[in-house]
Amino acid sequence: MVYEAIRVDVDASSRVATITLNRPDKLNSFTRKMHAELRSALDEVEAAKTRALVLTGAGRGFCAGQDLAFEPGAETDLGALIDENFNPLVRRLQALPLPVIAAVNGIAAGAGANLALACDITLAARSSSFVQSFVKIGLIPDSGGTALLPRRIGMARALGLAITGDKLSAEQAQQWGLIWQVVEDADLPAAAQQLAAQLAQQPTKAIAAIKRAMHASTVNSFDQQLDLERDLQRELGASHDFAEGVAAFIEKRSARFEGR
Incomplete structure (x- = not known):
């Protein structure tokens, strides 16, 4: 455009x-x-x-x-x-x-x-x-x-x-x-x-979640924030980038993140 x-x-x-x-x-x-x-x-x-x-x-x-x-x-x-x-x-x-x-x-x-x-x-x-x-x-x-x-x-x-x-x-x-x-x-x-x-080159899905959590922390109680961290971590733990990051760490190579 x-x-x-x-x-x-x-x-x-x-x-x-x-x-x-x-x-x-x-x-x-x-x-x-x-x-x-x-x-x-x-x-x-x-x-x-x-x-x-x-x-x-x-x-x-x-x-x-x-x-x-x-x-x-x-x-x-x-x-x-x-x-x-x-x-x-x-x-x-x-x-x-x-x-x-x-x-x-x-x-x-x-x-x-x-x-x-x-x-x-x-x-x-x-x-x-x-x-x-x-x-x-x-x-x-x-x-x-x-x-x-x-x-x-x-x-x-x-x-x-x-x-x-x-x-x-x-x-x-x-x-x-x-x-x-x-x-x-x-x-x-x-x-x-x-x-x-x-x-x-970083795991942009995780970056998006970091942004969400940081902004939410200004209005959430501590307990609410702990729950949000748990929920986001659960979601990220099932992502391609988490699996790739762990594999790269074990194999001692650079990770190839895809934002998913």
Whole structure:
């Protein structure tokens, strides 16, 4: 499919898909068209049975959140905009049955910052930064921001970032545990692809179950979580990849996982 606001590339050999937000003149801020194209692209990625996804931005920024220059005649009810676009996107990324890597280049602001944090692993270029810019225009962090921030960095830091709207450097974000890793700017694309290719060789069925269990842990009681671990482990114990992993261990060879 041909897209205007994004680019989609699928490497058939590594089975890694890369989706690039492609409105560089607007710091890849979201419009309804971009949301619609991204939904279609995620359908395409799943249908192609890719085994890892990289999400990044074109130009000098990852994503500046919502394009505040609303399209003429477009719905400006922010609750409806979030309900129809941003919330389904964040839920979709967290539910995808494959690892999702955010490669953050430049600024990640507003919903763009929280989009990056909603991915499974967030890599950031050293010069990049994260900013909860919502308060600057009289809003609250959305797209999962009020959940993701305090869970990862604690309430004091989360409130500080949200109330001041101050910019957080990539290095500080890594030190605080907000993101996974900082890499040199020039190394970011290769580092993201290398990590995605590595994860694509792993048992992606188990990775999907890990994602499900980790996200469930934020709402489950300890007993509920123990039961979920039991149920998921039972399912994985009957999988091809478990049998292959054990056989490879015994035979002292590399496992050939298939995600089933």
